Amino acid sequence: xxxxxxxxxxxxxxxxxxxxxxxxxxxxxxxxxxxxxxxxxxxxxxxxxxxxxxxxxxxxxxxxxxxxxxxxxxxxxxxxxxxxxxxxxxxxxxxxxxxxxxxxxxxxxxxxxxxxxxxxxxxxxxxxxxxxxxxxxxxxxxxxxxxxxxxxxxxxxxxxxxxxxxxxxxxxxxxxxxxxxxxxxxxxxxxxxxxxxxxxxxxxxxxxxxxxxxxxxx
Amino acid sequence: xxxxxxxxxxxxxxxxxxxxxxxxxxxxxxxxxxxxxxxxxxxxxxxxxxxxxxxxxxxxxxxxxxxxxxxxxxxxxxxxxxxxxxxxxxxxxxxxxxxxxxxxxxxxxxxxxxxxxxxxxxxxxxxxxxxxxxxxxxxxxxxxxxxxxxxxxxxxxxxxxxxxxxxxxxxxxxxxxxxxxxxxxxxxxxxxxxxxxxxxxxxxxxxxxxxxxxxxxx
DNA sequence: CGGCATACAAACCAATCGGTCGGTTTCTTT
DNA sequence: AAAGAAACCGACCGATTGGTTTGTATGCCG
Numbered sequence: 001x002x003x004x005x006x007x008x009x010x011x012x013x014x015x016x017x018x019x020x021x022x023x024x025x026x027x028x029x030x031x032x033x034x035x036x037x038x039x040x041x042x043x044x045x046x047x048x049x050x051x052x053x054x055x056x057x058x059x060x061x062x063x064x065x066x067x068x069x070x071x072x073x074x075x076x077x078x079x080x081x082x083x084x085x086x087x088x089x090x091x092x093x094x095x096x097x098x099x100x101x102x103x104x105x106x107x108x109x110x111x112x113x114x115x116x117x118x119x120x121x122x123x124x125x126x127x128x129x130x131x132x133x134x135x136x137x138x139x140x141x142x143x144x145x146x147x148x149x150x151x152x153x154x155x156x157x158x159x160x161x162x163x164x165x166x167x168x169x170x171x172x173x174x175x176x177x178x179x180x181x182x183x184x185x186x187x188x189x190x191x192x193x194x195x196x197x198x199x200x201x202x203x204x205x206x207x208x209x210x211x212x213x214x215x216x217x218x
Numbered sequence: 219x220x221x222x223x224x225x226x227x228x229x230x231x232x233x234x235x236x237x238x239x240x241x242x243x244x245x246x247x248x249x250x251x252x253x254x255x256x257x258x259x260x261x262x263x264x265x266x267x268x269x270x271x272x273x274x275x276x277x278x279x280x281x282x283x284x285x286x287x288x289x290x291x292x293x294x295x296x297x298x299x300x301x302x303x304x305x306x307x308x309x310x311x312x313x314x315x316x317x318x319x320x321x322x323x324x325x326x327x328x329x330x331x332x333x334x335x336x337x338x339x340x341x342x343x344x345x346x347x348x349x350x351x352x353x354x355x356x357x358x359x360x361x362x363x364x365x366x367x368x369x370x371x372x373x374x375x376x377x378x379x380x381x382x383x384x385x386x387x388x389x390x391x392x393x394x395x396x397x398x399x400x401x402x403x404x405x406x407x408x409x410x411x412x413x414x415x416x417x418x419x420x421x422x423x424x425x426x427x428x429x430x431x432x433x434x435x436x
Numbered sequence: 437c438g439g440c441a442t443a444c445a446a447a448c449c450a451a452t453c454g455g456t457c458g459g460t461t462t463c464t465t466t
Numbered sequence: 467a468a469a470g471a472a473a474c475c476g477a478c479c480g481a482t483t484g485g486t487t488t489g490t491a492t493g494c495c496g
Contacts, residue, residue, distance in 0.1 A: 010442060010493055017443080033340035035253035039484060049445045050485085056443090060484060111339065118336045121329065121392050122251035134393070157406055164386025164403075171385050174339050175352070185382075188375055192414050199413075228463055228472060235473080257454060267475045268455085274473090278454060 018056050018066075020046050025067035030111040034119050037064075065129050068116050071109065072133035078103055079140035083147045094190045096148040097162060100141065101186060105170040114174065138163075149197060158193055165189050236274050236284075238264050243285035248329040252337050255282075283347050286334050289327065290351035296321055297358035301365045312408045314366040315380060318359065319404060323388040332392065356381075367415060376411055383407050 008016075024046035028037040039060050043053055057063040082099050089095040104110070120127035145159040169182050226234075242264035246255040257278050261271055275281040300317050307313040322328070338345035363377040387400050 008493085013443065013493085031340070033337065035337075036340060038482080040482080051444050051446075051487095054444095054485075054487095114336050114339070117389060117393060118332050119251065119253075121332070122249070122254060127393065131394075157403060160403060161383060161407060161410075164384075164390070165379060165382045166386065167389050168382025168385030171335060171389075172382070175335060175345065176349075185375060185378060189379060192379075192410065195414070195417070196410050226463090231463085231473065256452080258452080268477095269457095269475050270473075272455075272457095272474095 014056070017048070017052055019070075020048065021053060021056065021063060022067040022070050025063055026071055026108065026112055029064075029067070029115050030108045034115045061126070065126055068112075068126075068130055069133050071112060072130065072137055075104060075109060076133065076136045076140045079137055079144060083144045086144075086148060092148040093194055094187075096144060097166075097186060097190055100144075101166055101169075104137075105166045106173070106181075110170050110174070114171070155197070158197065162189070162193060232274070235266070235270055237288075238266065239271060239274065239281060240285040240288050243281055244289055244326065244330055247282075247285070247333050248326045252333045279344070283344055286330075286344075286348055287351050289330060290348065290355055293322060293327060294351065294354045294358045297355055297362060301362045304362075304366055310366040311412055312405075314362060315384075315404060315408055318362075319384055319387075322355075323384045324391070324399075328388050329392070332389070373415070376415065380407070380411060 021042070024042050025037065028042045028045055032041060039050070039053065042063070043050060046052075053063065057066065079100075082096065082103070085099065086092045086095055104113075116126075116130065120130060141163065142156070142159060145155060145162075149155045149158075169185065172178075173182060239260070242260050243255065246260045246263055250259060257268070257271065260281070261268060264270075271281065275284065297318075300314065300321070303317060304310045304313055322331075334344075334348065338348060359381065360374070360377060363373060363380075367373045367376075387403065390396075391400060
């Protein structure tokens with residue numbers, strides 16, 4: 001018999017353990033919130049010891065930040081994939097909004113995202129570390145939006161407004177889930193924004209909306 | 219000389235102490251966030267002892283809930299006062315949105331509100347206790363909205379959408395304050411929504427927006 | 437095979453958490 | 467004035483926090 005072949009490489013073990021801890025962290029953030037996601041709870045859920053965590057992360061803060069980065073990075077990938085799914089849709093505009101809603105403003109991603117945003121407000125260090133991934137996700141949205149609304153002009157602001165609406169809608173659902181999941185209001189918004197895009201060519205808007213606009217974050 | 223007259227009545231002292239603790243709690247929620255607002259920090263800011271807190275509140279949870287209720291109740295009063303300030307405004311619609319933004323989606327109220335909403339997600343007890351005050355504030359908004367958009371039909375959904383936009387906008391500002399405080403995008407939204415209200419009489423919306431709509435919360 | 441670094445476990449630690457308790461001051465009541 | 471209740475203080479408590487350390491098993495490499 002040959003030398004005992006390692007069942008799993010060290011690199012594999014390391015990678016898997018990190019992923020396991022990160023996943024448990026995200027689950028805890030959803031289930032218990034930021035203040036309830038203590039190290040003990042996270043490790044208990046992951047089913048590993050304190051030493052495992054200490055070996056792979058320098059602090060609890062580090063674990064949280066890594067988990068946040070992982071979730072956001074994965075989200076950015078998914079956001080870029082959305083564009084492809086729009087092919088064949090008769091109403092690319094409505095389909096895009098619906099997809100973004102379903103994937104990014106519901107479930108664990110939404111729950112954890114809100115925890116993170118609120119945490120970032122009082123934790124400059126975390127905010128600074130997460131800024132790149134926030135921006136990356138938004139840029140991915142912008143790309144998908146551009147492919148769904150071919151006419152170049154003015155779409156940027158409308159995307160920002162759309163994300164505002166989805167966020168406010170998500171906040172609403174967090175407090176009290178509605179029966180239809182706010183589908184009716186999303187339909188209303190889709191109609192309003194499309195009408196606006198349509199009529200925008202002909203007549204100017206009553207109230208000026210000039211001025212520099214900064215990109216939305218998440 | 220008469221018997222030593224008390225400088226302050228017991229009822230006064232009690233009321234003031236409660237208010238002092240509540241105020242300190244709200245300040246801490248803004249400055250340190252939910253997870254950072256420990257009892258020690260709050261009491262230190264208020265400048266009172268642990269015993270004072272214990273005498274007036276049954277638990278930390280109780281203090282937090284009381285502080286939240288106080289802030290929301292005060293906000294509801296302010297929301298009802300907004301209607302009056304609209305008199306004399308040439309553009310009541312835009313003025314209302316601006317007032318709501320300035321008073322309820324900026325500063326301490328916004329910061330604490332987001333902390334509370336996120337906390338409520340994982341704290342059913344708190345959520346249940348705060349639900350009435352959330353609803354009360356929204357109802358106050360609805361009253362003001364009705365007075366700014368006299369034509370009865372359909373305004374309700376548009377108010378909800380407007381609150382969604384303001385929330386999403388507030389979330390944006392929490393992460394990264396913009397130079398103009400999102401004034402341009404508010405202007406854009408004001409124009410879009412007014413156009414929609416205007417054109418709503420003539421032609422129907424492309425995509426149906428029927429179905430029962432639940433009232434927005436906060 | 438053997439020396440070694442990595443991966444992980446579990447006991448341990450000081451600090452802080454929310455909460456309690458005996459004691460003192462301040463108002464109220466008779 | 468005296469007795470009693472309410473307001474308030476500050477020391478104290480057990481539980482839990484994030485973090486460390488010591489020990490062991492396992493994959494890596496000469």
